[in-house]
Structures are given as structure tokens and as C-alpha cells.
Amino acid sequence: MLEMVKYLEGQHAVVTGGSRGIGAAIAAEFVRRGARVTIMGRSAETLEEQARELRGERGVTVSVEECDVSSADSVANAFSRSVSTLGPVQILVNNAGTAKSRLFTQTTLADWNDLIGVNLTGTFLCTSEVVPGMMQAKSGRIVNVASTAGLRGYKTMTAYCASKHGVIGLTRALAQETAKHGITVNAVCPSYTDTYLTSLAVQNIVSNLHKTETEAMGMLTGVITRGTLITVEEVASAVSWLCSPDASGVTGISLPIAGGEVQ
Numbered sequence: 535m536l537e538m539v540k541y542l543e544g545q546h547a548v549v550t551g552g553s554r555g556i557g558a559a560i561a562a563e564f565v566r567r568g569a570r571v572t573i574m575g576r577s578a579e580t581l582e583e584q585a586r587e588l589r590g591e592r593g594v595t596v597s598v599e600e601c602d603v604s605s606a607d608s609v610a611n612a613f614s615r616s617v618s619t620l621g622p623v624q625i626l627v628n629n630a631g632t633a634k635s636r637l638f639t640q641t642t643l644a645d646w647n648d649l650i651g652v653n654l655t656g657t658f659l660c661t662s663e664v665v666p667g668m669m670q671a672k673s674g675r676i677v678n679v680a681s682t683a684g685l686r687g688y689k690t691m692t693a694y695c696a697s698k699h700g701v702i703g704l705t706r707a708l709a710q711e712t713a714k715h716g717i718t719v720n721a722v723c724p725s726y727t728d729t730y731l732t733s734l735a736v737q738n739i740v741s742n743l744h745k746t747e748t749e750a751m752g753m754l755t756g757v758i759t760r761g762t763l764i765t766v767e768e769v770a771s772a773v774s775w776l777c778s779p780d781a782s783g784v785t786g787i788s789l790p791i792a793g794g795e796v797q
């Protein structure tokens with residue numbers, strides 16, 4: 535275990551989709567590193583539950599904001615309240631996301647709009663809230679939780695892959711615009727990670743391909759060269775490093791956390 539240096543002390547970090555899964559692990563890692571953290575998501579109840587857990591032992595500052603990242607009004611209101619409560623945002627992690635598995639021929643416009651709206655437009659809207667302030671401050675860190683689906687294609691995932699390829703395009707282009715302003719913009723690209731989203735993927739394979747749960751899980755872990763799911767802590771520590779002073783020279787990258795699946 536690396537030494538627990540509080541290199542985020544004094545910083546306000548916003549994590550969208552911080553109520554469970556990868557986002558909750560990132561929020562917990564930020565708290566350990568000394569940041570004041572706002573977690574955002576659509577359910578106030580789940581957010582409060584997660585915040586209580588984070589505040590628990592340590593008496594740290596964790597705030598919650600109800601927010602649907604696909605809605606411009608909801609995002610503007612949530613960020614305005616968050617800045618009033620914990621001050622200007624120095625770190626933004628665009629993690630809120632959704633996934634759905636459909637053959638392309640069965641993908642409806644509603645499916646498409648839902649995935650692009652949350653995964654890609656949500657990233658655009660939240661990022662738009664923080665970039666002007668970061669430019670003024672001449673510093674800031676933005677990390678987008680993309681996916682290996684932003685780096686390669688998967689069958690039955692056209693809308694999801696398109697949304698995550700879009701997130702990587704946004705990351706690369708924005709890094710070019712912000713590098714001279716002391717801001718870094720990076721993406722992390724996990725493969726199948728041990729969360730609710732992956733359990734949905736397992737259930738989907740069970741229902742549609744008539745496999746057992748063990749067989750379905752084997753199909754997912756078989757994609758990852760090391761043969762096991764990525765853990766939420768593995769994603770959180772990569773995100774935390776990208777926000778650390780040690781990563782000040784890193785911008786525009788899309789870092790696979792994929793156990794060898796993509797290189």
C-alpha cells in the first residue's frame with residue numbers, strides 16, 4: 535500500500551454518479567486524500583446513504599447534490615448549489631453513466647438518445663460548468679470515466695460505444711484547448727468492473743442467451759486477459775493519481791484499466 539499522502543487537501547472535488555459503484559469508490563479515495571467532496575446523482579436518498587458512509591469514521595466534508603446529468607437545468611442548479619456550499623470546483627470526475635445492450639437493428643432512437651444524453655451530453659454539460667472557473671484559476675483537473683468501449687467495438691453495444699468514443703474525443707480536444715491554462719483533462723477506460731452495471735450485463739446474457747450466471751460471468755471475464763473483473767478500487771486509484779500533483783504533465787490521455795484487454 536502506498537503511503538496515504540493527503541495530496542488533495544484544500545480542494546473541492548465533484549464526482550457525478552458518486553452514489554455507488556466506481557463513483558462511490560472514487561469519492562472514498564478523494565476523501566482519504568483530503569479533498570472536500572460533492573457527490574451527484576438522481577436519488578437524494580442513495581446519495582445521503584453513501585455520504586453518511588463516507589463521513590462516518592473520519593469527520594470529513596462530503597456534500598450531496600441531486601442532479602440528472604442529461605438535463606442542462608438540473609446540472610446548472612446542482613453546480614450552483616455545490617459551489618455555494620463547498621466553494622469553486624478544482625476537480626471534476628464525469629463518472630455518471632448508463633449502459634444498455636441491444637443489437638444495432640433493435641436499437642431505437644430512444645435508446646440512442648438515452649445513452650448519448652447521459653454518457654456524452656452529461657459529460658459536456660458538467661464540464662461546461664467548471665471550465666471557465668478553472669481557466670480563471672489557472673488550474674484544474676477533469677477526469678472522464680469512459681470505457682474500453684471508447685477504444686474498441688463490442689457487439690450489441692453500438693450506442694454505448696458511440697457515447698464512450700465521444701467522451702474520448704471530447705477529452706482529447708478539450709485537453710488541447712486547456713493545456714495552457716494549467717488544466718488537465720484525461721479519461722480512464724475500465725473494462726468490465728465489479729459493479730451493478732456489470733451485474734445487469736450478466737442478467738442480460740442469462741435472459742437473452744440462456745446461459746447460467748456462472749457462464750455469463752465467464753463470458754465477461756474471458757474478455758479480460760487477466761481473467762478477472764476490474765475492481766472499483768483499481769479505477770479509483772488511477773483517477774486519484776491523475777488528480778495528484780505527480781500527474782501535472784499528463785493531459786489528453788485515455789488510460790485503459792483493462793487487465794490486458796486493450797493496450
Ligand SMILES: NC(=O)c1ccc[n+]([C@@H]2O[C@H](COP(=O)([O-])OP(=O)(O)OC[C@H]3O[C@@H](n4cnc5c(N)ncnc54)[C@H](OP(=O)(O)O)[C@@H]3O)[C@@H](O)[C@H]2O)c1
Pocket residue numbers: 550551552553554555556557574575576577580601602603604629630631632633652679680681682723724725726727728729730731732
Ligand atoms: N461497470 C463497468 O463494467 C464499467 C466499465 C467501463 C466503464 N464504466 C463506466 O463507469 C461509470 C460508472 O459505472 P458503474 O459501473 O459504477 O455504474 P453504476 O453502479 O450503475 O453507477 C452509476 C452511477 O451513475 C448515476 N447515474 C446514472 N444515470 C445518471 C444520470 N442521468 N444523472 C446523474 N447520475 C446518474 C447512478 O445514480 P442514480 O441512478 O441514482 O442516478 C450511480 O451513482 C459509467 O460511466 C460507466 O459507463 C463502467
